[in-house]
Amino acid sequence: MDGVNLVPMLQSALADALDGKRRECELIDPAIGSAAGLLADFVLGGGKRLRPTFAWWGWVGAGGDPADRPTADAAVRAVSSLELLQAAALLHDDVIDDSTTRRGTPTTHVRLAAEHRAAGWAGDPDRFGTAGAILLGDLALAWADDLLRDAGLDADAARRVSPVWSAMRTEVLSGQYLDVRAQAARDESEETAVRVALFKSAAYTVARPLQLGGAIAGAPEAVMDAYHRFGRDLGVAFQLRDDLLGVFGDPTVTGKPAGDDLREGKRTLLVALALRAADTQGQTAAGEAVRSALGDPELTPARLDAARTALVALGAADAVEKRIDTLTDSALATLDAAGVAAAARTRLAELAHAATRRDH
Amino acid sequence: MDGVNLVPMLQSALADALDGKRRECELIDPAIGSAAGLLADFVLGGGKRLRPTFAWWGWVGAGGDPADRPTADAAVRAVSSLELLQAAALLHDDVIDDSTTRRGTPTTHVRLAAEHRAAGWAGDPDRFGTAGAILLGDLALAWADDLLRDAGLDADAARRVSPVWSAMRTEVLSGQYLDVRAQAARDESEETAVRVALFKSAAYTVARPLQLGGAIAGAPEAVMDAYHRFGRDLGVAFQLRDDLLGVFGDPTVTGKPAGDDLREGKRTLLVALALRAADTQGQTAAGEAVRSALGDPELTPARLDAARTALVALGAADAVEKRIDTLTDSALATLDAAGVAAAARTRLAELAHAATRRDH
Numbered sequence: 094m095d096g097v098n099l100v101p102m103l104q105s106a107l108a109d110a111l112d113g114k115r116r117e118c119e120l121i122d123p124a125i126g127s128a129a130g131l132l133a134d135f136v137l138g139g140g141k142r143l144r145p146t147f148a149w150w151g152w153v154g155a156g157g158d159p160a161d162r163p164t165a166d167a168a169v170r171a172v173s174s175l176e177l178l179q180a181a182a183l184l185h186d187d188v189i190d191d192s193t194t195r196r197g198t199p200t201t202h203v204r205l206a207a208e209h210r211a212a213g214w215a216g217d218p219d220r221f222g223t224a225g226a227i228l229l230g231d232l233a234l235a236w237a238d239d240l241l242r243d244a245g246l247d248a249d250a251a252r253r254v255s256p257v258w259s260a261m262r263t264e265v266l267s268g269q270y271l272d273v274r275a276q277a278a279r280d281e282s283e284e285t286a287v288r289v290a291l292f293k294s295a296a297y298t299v300a301r302p303l304q305l306g307g308a309i310a311g312a313p314e315a316v317m318d319a320y321h322r323f324g325r326d327l328g329v330a331f332q333l334r335d336d337l338l339g340v341f342g343d344p345t346v347t348g349k350p351a352g353d354d355l356r357e358g359k360r361t362l363l364v365a366l367a368l369r370a371a372d373t374q375g376q377t378a379a380g381e382a383v384r385s386a387l388g389d390p391e392l393t394p395a396r397l398d399a400a401r402t403a404l405v406a407l408g409a410a411d412a413v414e415k416r417i418d419t420l421t422d423s424a425l426a427t428l429d430a431a432g433v434a435a436a437a438r439t440r441l442a443e444l445a446h447a448a449t450r451r452d453h
Numbered sequence: 454m455d456g457v458n459l460v461p462m463l464q465s466a467l468a469d470a471l472d473g474k475r476r477e478c479e480l481i482d483p484a485i486g487s488a489a490g491l492l493a494d495f496v497l498g499g500g501k502r503l504r505p506t507f508a509w510w511g512w513v514g515a516g517g518d519p520a521d522r523p524t525a526d527a528a529v530r531a532v533s534s535l536e537l538l539q540a541a542a543l544l545h546d547d548v549i550d551d552s553t554t555r556r557g558t559p560t561t562h563v564r565l566a567a568e569h570r571a572a573g574w575a576g577d578p579d580r581f582g583t584a585g586a587i588l589l590g591d592l593a594l595a596w597a598d599d600l601l602r603d604a605g606l607d608a609d610a611a612r613r614v615s616p617v618w619s620a621m622r623t624e625v626l627s628g629q630y631l632d633v634r635a636q637a638a639r640d641e642s643e644e645t646a647v648r649v650a651l652f653k654s655a656a657y658t659v660a661r662p663l664q665l666g667g668a669i670a671g672a673p674e675a676v677m678d679a680y681h682r683f684g685r686d687l688g689v690a691f692q693l694r695d696d697l698l699g700v701f702g703d704p705t706v707t708g709k710p711a712g713d714d715l716r717e718g719k720r721t722l723l724v725a726l727a728l729r730a731a732d733t734q735g736q737t738a739a740g741e742a743v744r745s746a747l748g749d750p751e752l753t754p755a756r757l758d759a760a761r762t763a764l765v766a767l768g769a770a771d772a773v774e775k776r777i778d779t780l781t782d783s784a785l786a787t788l789d790a791a792g793v794a795a796a797a798r799t800r801l802a803e804l805a806h807a808a809t810r811r812d813h
Contacts (some may be wrong), residue, residue: 114623117620117623118623118627121623121624121627121628121631121648121652122627122631122645122648124630124631124634125627125630125631128627128630181591185587185588185591188583188587189580189583189584189587189588191580209637212638214637214638214639215636215637215638215639215718215748216636216637216718216748220549220551221633221637223548223549224549224633225630225633225634227545227548227549227587228545228549228626228629228630228633229630230591231541231545231590231591231594231626232623232626232627234591234594234595235594235619235622235623235626236623238598239619242615242619243615248608255602255603259595259599259602260477262595263474263477263478263481263592263595263596264481266588266591266592266595267478267481267482267485267488267592268481269588270484270485270488270585270588270589271481271482271484271485273581273584273585273588274484274585276575276576277569277574277575277576277581278572278574278575279574279575285482288481288482292481358575358576388575388576
């Protein structure tokens, strides 16, 4: 069970767990069984399995042995719970942003609204879709927990995992809250942009998953610290790449509309750096090109283009690229210095490059 | 620490736990600290503490000793987690139903929208309120879990509690989903009405809390079964009382607008029995008076009155009153037959009477 076979193992652990939940729900009511099936389709149908992959290599890096089957199987089940947590985050995020597509298909609240409409049911279809997606997200959040608890970890491992799991949930929800608030409050500070990246992305996507794996294996303090630093730097770099793609990415590759982040008014480091440069250098027109694009749902292609040009001209795009490089280098140096097992170190370095050099 | 002192003990356990969470959030960002404070105000500011009270007496009934302080303190912390779960359910429920008041004050999403409006922030205030309440509800759901896990139960008790906790969360969310779906699908069946009452109310409010307490104390199978039957019967009776109050209750006592359940289109047993009686007895006009009121946001006082008269004339109100009596008697008989400790038996019987004979 090396890196090559990990994804099918995760898939099978998730399929088993969700099938058990679906059968439990069938006993409550066939309609609930169907709802659980909808959630299972969503979880099993896509996603890069990034978080459980980091958690798995965190486990291997702290001495977990993939050949020790009962223990490794429990570790796979435990780390697969991260995908259910992610499903909860995505379902609720899509309601919050009123996103219509996810992974190339209609989002869950949109699907439920369409079913309501097609059936000619009573009340507002959109309200029904929202209600259903909120409740399915809640189920996913509760089941993530069940999956971790029932993974079959030994009592000591389960005890070590708890504080990491708790902190991760608080951090990701806090990061999302902060993100929503920053957009509303038109927060232009670099500090908030970095803080959102740190909690919504870095802690949740890299640092805490690695530590979760480390905690399962009983990693020493030094390794847990190294995971934290590696995860924080790489995770922020990962988010900065996302921010660049959200503005400059090719829609045919990213699967998202061009310039979507600007239209939504996302408060990224890219934007913060550009606005600060505009203000300190007195580049009023360039600053206005960015500011006026932010959060404008009617943003035209010409004005999107002007905002992009300004982000480049103000040096912000370049500064973010440099920041990605620095953070990636610092993440890799942390890994080399720590007592992380060699196989995991190699794989984590590959993951770091893939995460920061991708085009989607 | 008898029944008299339980509520202050719960209050203090919740205040301690939420204060810890608030401090953790402060370190992320002061804005998150404030959000956690908002959640703490909501949890500490009201509620009858019904679920932890049932759980506590489930613990005492299975041999838990309130005088055995460290153990009893852990039990208090464990059962207080039910209030955080309830906070999550209420926050999300209020978004789903777009309710404007709760416990006599504006609901959380309404409060957040008002803050957005007052600050003149960007974007739609209502969308901001919804986003904030969804995320705060998610935090409450995650923290309920943390509170239970960190309550200080011994390892065996914690292991026994897990399946009850998991089942309860799945059941309440399933019951809510079924409720939303039944309203949309104009489901008129008695079966669905009872099933919603069973999972959304009975299991969640009485049966599972009792079993949670029982599991902490290591209750034998027979007591766990008795808790299940007592809880199911009493819980459904409790919900039927709620249904009657939702239609016939005095708004000055219930704190909710008159006839709110009809206006919302709630699919209750009361409504199902009335519609069946109207159809089988050919009472078309009475049936129509009820059917046309259901889910009509513009329901006038005169038409509300006509629907009420029809519900009485069709014998449904009376049938529900009788059903409440039968269920309460059966619940009390179960309790007498089981090996539940005498002090708890007395208190549970009092709670049963209070829950089914209340006027709000």
